[in-house]
Each structure stands twice: as structure tokens, then as C-alpha cells.
Amino acid sequence: xxxxxxxxxxxxxxxxxxxxxxxxxxxxxxxxxxxxxxxxxxxxxxxxxxxxxxxxxxxxxxxxxxxxxxxxxxxxxxxxxxxxxxxxxxxxxxxxxxxxxxxxxxxxxxxxxxxxxxxxxxxxxxxxxxxxxxxxxxxxxxxxxxxxxxxxxxxxxxxxxxxxxxxxxxxxxxxxxxxxxxxxxxxxxxxxxxxxxxxxxxxxxxxxxxxxxxxxxxxxxxxxxxxxxxxxxxxxxxxxxxxxxxxxxxxxxxxxxxxxxxxxxxxxxxxxxxxxxxxxxxxxxxxxxxxxxxxxxxxxxxxxxxxxxxxxxxxxxxxxxxxxxxxxxxxxxxxxxxxxxxxxxxxxxxxxxxxxxxxxxxxxxxxxxxxxxxxxxxxxxxxxxxxxxxxxxxxxxxxxxxxxxxxxxxxxxxxxxxxxxxxxxxxxxxxxxxxxxxxxxxxxxxxxxxxxx
Numbered sequence: 001x002x003x004x005x006x007x008x009x010x011x012x013x014x015x016x017x018x019x020x021x022x023x024x025x026x027x028x029x030x031x032x033x034x035x036x037x038x039x040x041x042x043x044x045x046x047x048x049x050x051x052x053x054x055x056x057x058x059x060x061x062x063x064x065x066x067x068x069x070x071x072x073x074x075x076x077x078x079x080x081x082x083x084x085x086x087x088x089x090x091x092x093x094x095x096x097x098x099x100x101x102x103x104x105x106x107x108x109x110x111x112x113x114x115x116x117x118x119x120x121x122x123x124x125x126x127x128x129x130x131x132x133x134x135x136x137x138x139x140x141x142x143x144x145x146x147x148x149x150x151x152x153x154x155x156x157x158x159x160x161x162x163x164x165x166x167x168x169x170x171x172x173x174x175x176x177x178x179x180x181x182x183x184x185x186x187x188x189x190x191x192x193x194x195x196x197x198x199x200x201x202x203x204x205x206x207x208x209x210x211x212x213x214x215x216x217x218x219x220x221x222x223x224x225x226x227x228x229x230x231x232x233x234x235x236x237x238x239x240x241x242x243x244x245x246x247x248x249x250x251x252x253x254x255x256x257x258x259x260x261x262x263x264x265x266x267x268x269x270x271x272x273x274x275x276x277x278x279x280x281x282x283x284x285x286x287x288x289x290x291x292x293x294x295x296x297x298x299x300x301x302x303x304x305x306x307x308x309x310x311x312x313x314x315x316x317x318x319x320x321x322x323x324x325x326x327x328x329x330x331x332x333x334x335x336x337x338x339x340x341x342x343x344x345x346x347x348x349x350x351x352x353x354x355x356x357x358x359x360x361x362x363x364x365x366x367x368x369x370x371x372x373x374x375x376x377x378x379x380x381x382x383x384x385x386x387x388x389x390x391x392x393x394x395x396x397x398x399x400x401x402x403x404x405x406x407x408x409x410x411x412x413x414x415x416x417x418x419x420x421x422x423x424x425x426x427x428x429x430x431x432x433x434x435x436x437x438x439x440x441x442x443x444x445x446x447x448x449x450x451x452x453x
Contacts, residue, residue: 024360041303047299120149120151137175168235170235179238180231183235201217221451250373254318256332265322267314324376362375363377394438398438398441398442400423401444404423405439413447414447416435416447
């Protein structure tokens with residue numbers, strides 16, 4: 001029987017201080033998250049304050065654009081004339097109409113009011129509309145709607161079909177297949193191959209099982225491909241045009257601009273407030289008790305470290321951006337087809353930091369270039385050596401494959417083996433399995449499925 005034994009030993013274990021953890025969080029955070037970190041630190045550390053830049057009073061407009069419109073609209077009103085309740089209501093309505101867009105439910109209820117309904121039918125239709133999500137899908141079954149309106153499931157189904165005829169097409173569907181079918185039905189294509197696919201074989205289509213779908217529907221592969229193109233142009237989220245959710249906006253951290261023959265690298269610091277240690281807290285150091293002075297010193301020390309971490313973050317990003325621009329000059333001049341192979345290790349060695357620091361600094365951040373806005377990690381890619389001994393990135397190979405497919409004869413598409421030969425003619429030695437891998441990454445079908453009959 002194995003017994004239990006207590007032993008004493010020494011071991012080394014690496015731990016990360018709270019300050020170091022905070023510094024890494026600042027380095028890794030994109031601009032929007034960094035602003036939140038700054039706001040939190042300002043609330044928790046009273047020794048830290050934001051520097052508000054002085055703005056000349058003449059630069060501040062006297063009234064907003066909407067106020068000017070309102071005043072112009074009511075120009076006949078004299079200055080001494082008091083606001084009436086009716087005028088205030090009209091004024092509020094004016095502003096509301098300028099700043100608020102209609103929701104999907106409001107859009108559908110307006111259409112409900114233009115049709116003839118019995119009281120029960122209108123109640124059922126309104127209940128259905130009230131159970132739609134932001135994408136326009138019905139998130140309640142017929143039994144729930146029937147219970148809420150004191151009707152039956154058959155009556156709910158009948159009203160549901162009528163509400164599904166409202167605009168936008170595809171709205172009030174219960175699943176993706178029904179949403180797409182409603183749009184095809186609105187076009188008069190309810191008996192088409194595309195309609196049969198969305199009703200019966202949508203999952204197979206998502207897996208690109210074109211031949212299997214063709215066999216089951218007893219149609220040609222070309223018919224299925226054309227139906228797939230039709231389906232791809234339908235809207236899987238018909239309610240999103242009315243969505244009140246704010247759009248996700250990409251804010252570039254690094255800005256690259258052409259200046260003569262060179263490229264200028266700058267940082268987007270507009271979202272980062274300027275911080276400093278409060279003068280009031282500095283003055284209190286000489287006027288407080290020993291305990292208070294220790295507390296103040298700790299807060300001032302933490303504040304200085306936070307400010308220094310932000311400065312170090314910005315300097316690291318600037319150095320990384322400059323090095324990327326230096327090594328990706330051909331990309332900036334000619335576009336993605338001239339992207340060069342580049343690793344984070346190469347940038348780390350050039351900048352003088354660890355490879356993990358480059359990875360954290362690039363995480364979730366974007367660079368604005370004359371070729372467009374790209375995630376910083378886009379510029380880090382492995383590659384090949386062409387016949388001329390030059391390094392070529394994976395992205396360049398993918399771009400070349402796209403160009404070959406774009407220029408091919410639809411009746412005689414290029415096979416993977418043919419693409420290997422064409423790439424070799426361009427100086428790119430790439431294996432057939434690599435071509436197949438990149439083709440799949442680009443969502444390009446095999447040659448026998450791209451063929452038009």
C-alpha cells in the first residue's frame with residue numbers, strides 16, 4: 001500500500017506583477033478598449049487627470065444645425081413672443097423626426113394599418129410583428145402567438161402568411177430557408193431550382209455538395225451552380241436595414257500617407273486623451289500627515305506608470321509601423337499582389353523587442369494605407385522563393401490564383417494542375433496540393449464544378 005508523505009522543497013515560479021499585467025493590457029488593447037481603460041483609471045486614481053485642450057470661443061458654433069433649421073422654420077416668431085405648448089410640441093417633433101429612424105416593427109405596423117383586418121386578425125398580426133428580432137426573424141411559434149391572442153394555431157398560420165407578404169421581402173420567416181424562399185416567391189420563382197434548394201438542400205449547399213444536390217434534384221451541375229448564384233444574391237437578414245444597433249467601425253491605429261517619393265507613418269492619437277498628474281495632489285504631499293503622504297505617493301507612482309505605459313505603447317506601435325512600411329514598400333506602391341513574406345520575429349529583431357510584444361501590439365489593430373485599411377497582422381505572412389530567387393508571400397500566390405480563375409474560359413476552367421503550370425510560368429513553384437488549399441481558402445470551386453455548360 002502506497003502511503004502519503006510530506007516533503008519540503010524549493011521551486012522557482014515566475015509571477016507577473018499587477019503593474020506589468022496592466023502594461024501588457026494597455027499594449028494589447030485596441031483604441032476603443034484603451035479609452036475604456038483610461039476612463040477606469042481616471043475614476044480609480046484621483047491623482048490622475050485628463051488635460052482638456054483649450055478651444056477658442058469663436059470656434060464653438062452658437063447653435064447646432066438643427067437649431068438653425070428650426071429657427072429658420074419659425075422665423076416669423078418675434079423675440080418677445082413666448083413659446084406656446086403647441087409650438088414646443090411641434091419643436092420636439094421636429095427634432096425627433098430628424099434624429100430617430102424607424103424600427104422594423106414600426107415599418108411593418110404602418111403596412112398593417114393600410115390593409116383591412118378584423119379586430120382579431122389585427123391583434124394576431126401585431127403580436128407576430130412584436131416577436132421579431134432585429135434581423136426580421138419570428139422568434140415565437142404559432143402556439144405562443146395563439147395563446148397570447150386568444151386564437152388558434154391555424155388562424156395564426158393564416159395571418160402569418162399574410163404578414164410575410166409585407167416589405168422587406170423575406171421578413172417574418174422562422175428560419176433561413178423560409179426567409180430565402182419568401183424572397184424567391186416574391187420574384188415569382190417559387191418553383192425554381194433555387195427554391196427547391198433552399199427548401200430541401202440548404203445545408204448541402206453550404207457544404208458545397210453541388211453534384212449531390214444535382215443528382216437528388218435530377219438537374220445538371222450547371223443548373224445548381226446558377227441557382228447557387230441566385231441564392232447568394234438574396235438577403236439572409238432582411239431586417240438589418242432597420243437595425244438600431246450601432247455599426248462596428250474600424251479605427252486604424254497607424255496611418256501611412258504618401259509624401260513625395262516616401263511614406264510618412266503617424267499614429268491616430270485622437271481617441272487617446274492626454275493625461276497628467278494633478279498639481280493639487282503634488283501640493284498636498286508637503287501638507288499632509290505621513291500616512292496620507294504614503295497614500296499620495298502610491299497614487300502618483302501608479303499614475304506615472306500608467307502614463308508611461310501608454311507612451312511606450314505608442315512608441316512600440318510607431319516603430320512597428322515604420323518597419324512594416326520599410327519592408328512592404330512594394331505593397332504600398334503596387335498593392336496586395338506585391339506583398340512580401342514577413343514574420344513577427346523579423347520585426348521584433350529590427351525594433352528591439354520580443355516577438356510576443358509585436359504579437360500583442362498588432363492584435364486587433366489596423367493600419368490605414370494608400371491601398372486601403374488592413375489589419376496589422378495581414379502584413380505578416382510566410383512565402384516562397386520564385387525562380388528569380390526573390391521572396392514571394394502566400395498572399396501573392398492567392399492573388400495569382402484569383403487572377404487565373406478570373407481570366408479563365410468558363411467552358412474550360414483551369415484545373416489545379418494547370419494552375420501549377422501557369423504559376424510556374426510566373427516564376428512561382430507551388431505544389432498542386434498547395435494550390436488546392438489556397439483555392440479552398442478563396443472559396444473557389446474545383447474546375448469540374450466551375451464549368452459552364
